[in-house]
Amino acid sequence: MMYEFRVSEMAEEFGVHRNTIRNWIAAGTLPAKEGPGRKYLMKFHDYQVLCEKFGREPVIHPSNHVELASIQSMEASAEQMPPMVLEGHHSELAVDPNWADACLTCGTCASACPIAGVDGLDPRKIVRMAVLGMDKELIESQWPWKCTMCGKCEVSCPANIQIVALMRKIRGNRERDKVPGPIHKGVVMCLERGNNLGIPKDDFVYLCEELGEELAADSCPGFVTPVDVHGARVLVTVNSKEPFAEPDDMKYWWKIFYAAGESWTIPSENWEGVNWGLFSGDDAAMKVVVGRIVDNMRRLNCKVLLLPE
């Protein structure tokens, strides 16, 4: 809030000559500016500081203002952010003006984001850091990994900033061994062994056969799991979580195929349907995994590829 005063009143209050007050204002010692009707305006906080300096109580005590003493104790304990030097270099991450520079800083993205404010995360802040070339800070930050890349921010953005693309680019630029959680490990495992959880071919095929027998006994008489069937119409990929932890859930689809009389098959290798390179920002790995599915389609001469999610 602003404190409004006349020079004569101020002079009387502090026991100095009117010209002294005017000199203070002219020199900037008293940070006030001219207001309407031969009055001056200064921040109430500055007035409080002045009173403190003269050992006086402020003449007014606005009810909506905090005491100077309580602010000072907070100021003393608050950590000051060190000054940051902007080198003027442009971000390597924001590859197009549409990814950051065109941002209007309106903050709509931050309002739309369900996790804005958590751990200081804020899509607008991330875009602004990219504009300022703070690539290192962005890449080291955990924010892009707490973001679910849901795109709420992007669909709300009036400037059409490509926030999700930027976020994924930041993810992709992190050193691979610093990618949080199992995502990158899953990518490596998939490249090495054909699925994110490293399930061996023999175990997978055995599991499929066993589950098929259960299904046949339970509700689908004559059912046999079609592994590596050449010329089947539909090739089915699998989320490795299912054979690993929830194998019975694989039967939902199988039962539907059975009821529909579908001609379908599961490849015995490279059946992974979850491409974690999408999340870790690893385009090269994504391409390899997709290529293997295409190879399976060609090898088994299928017509339709079904992706499980």
Place this chain on the structure above:
Amino acid sequence: MFKEFKVYSVFDLLIEYIKEGKIQLDNTIHTHPAAYHDPCNYGRKSLKAFGQAFFEEGREVARACCPDLRELNPNRNEAYCCGAGGGAWAMPFSDERVFYGRTKARQISESGAELIVAPCHNCRDQIMKSLNKEYDLGIEVKYLWELVSDSLIMPNKQ
């Protein structure tokens, strides 16, 4: 889409089976209030990446099984993420993930749905294994194809 072969989402195949009469569904099994959850990747993000979103297909399939299908608001392109997308289900930031899901949890309880139908593994896991417990929703969660599978009228084959 491609010349060499077709790429189907889970919706394409289920809709094909229903439209061509290849499967028959019983809509008297899941009669309790149900709601369909829009995954970001099938909706908003698919629209952005491929110019095509799957908003109505999942509802069409779910409605064939659930007569009382409700909406979570907002939905479709404005839908809220379950909180576990982008790999967050596997990530070590579980507090953040649960907090993120509070909007979805509120939508679910406001809808009165007792069954949530999710066509995405990730969303299903977050809603069923996390939000349901953390926010005490007391709901059942099914994959879209699980719902279909459980509603099948099995053909008489020997």
